[in-house]
Amino acid sequence: MKKTTREKALLILNDVFYKGAFLEEQLEILKQSKLDNRDYTFIREITTGVVRNRTYLDYVIKTNSKIKFNKIHKIILTILEMAIYQMFFLDRVPNYSIVSESVELAKIYGNRGSVGFVNGILRAISKNNEMPQVKIKDSIDNLSTYYSHPKFYTDFFYNNYSEDFAKKLLKANNQIPPFTIRINTIKTDRESFIKKLLEEGFSYEETPYKFALNIKNPEGIIDSLLFKEGYFYVQDLASILVSVYLNPTPNSQVLDLCAAPGGKSTHLSALMGNTGQIVACDKNKAKINIIKSNASRLGVTNIITKVNDAQVNNDNFVNKFDYCLVDAPCSAIGLYRKKPDIKWNKDIADIKQLSEIQLEILENAKNYIKTGGILLYSTCSVSKIENEDVITQFLKNNSNFVIKKIENKDTYKMFPHINNSDGFSMTMLVKNSQRLS
């Protein structure tokens, strides 16, 4: 029998929560399946919403369930999470229909007992006219539950920044991110691009960087001629600003050690007016082809690509470059707003492990820069462990490097609630001399 939209959403969530699937990839597969656009949008809205608000939804279940929370069968739990999300976060479906659709799903995936359970608990919860409050005494627990964030994350911002900062950040992480594009100045100029954009029926708002625009109605823009002609690249503001801060001079030699899919490399190329040379590397061979195809679409001619493991020293690179970008593999906990499943699949242990890899990469990168050259370290993580701590250790090991402040900060951090961007960290280091040891 044909699966309903809710059933499709249920199966995606089940794969994401219990089988290690990535939400974005699952949604991409669904998109390719020629599903009606309205159904696709609804499934994306429910699945993303449930992933984003999971702890809160589970709290509502816990406080209303007659069965112990950890005794609820996983798929039944997901049916409940989807139902409660629709009740309190969407307003287009009436509660009675949410309950009956959920009961239908329980009939397919559960047993007689679970059908009665789903019916009973959802009827009770649907009697609330407003979102049930979270009543947990511990403030950090309370915020983590209400805004559905890992406790270590809330704890860090609550204690190292402030309660107000933590609240605003968590709230912003649960909002839908803007669709930001970078105008490709190799192919067009700002004025002509905006004219074409408006002619094609797209509207935009400005961002603090004049070549980055937030598209208000991005549906279809990837299929547009503007895209095919390489007039723009889809890229978050924070990611765009990394290349702006590095700001390599024309004709320089640039190394991008973790370059795929090529967002920053191709931007660096535009900033250099397609002059000099950018060596764009990645460990992953398949991803190198994505850099090539992006570079070709964008009219970039000064990039050469190389499969290279940045954790291994490469003698061919030593002392060759004026600039080196290390946009390191990281926990991506700065991307909660865009990819909410990261909330649930990266913990402190992963972050610590990544910080070791990041330091290892920097320890190689330092050899590749000429004296006076610049090393820019960036991550889409807002953790201290992957940023300030890595840099502190690096500077301890390498006294011939000094920090060059960005926006008056040793490590400049961008946040969704402050910059309306992904969470990002960047540190600029200058190599003052060769090491004497």
Ligand SMILES: C[S@@+](CC[C@H](N)C(=O)[O-])C[C@H]1O[C@@H](n2cnc3c(N)ncnc32)[C@H](O)[C@@H]1O
């Ligand atoms: C944050 S992404 C880079 C994004 C890219 N700079 C951009 O702006 O489009 C990190 C990249 O590092 C690559 N990577 C992971 N470990 C690596 C390693 N040991 N050496 C080189 N690249 C690595 C991943 O394949 C991934 O493409």
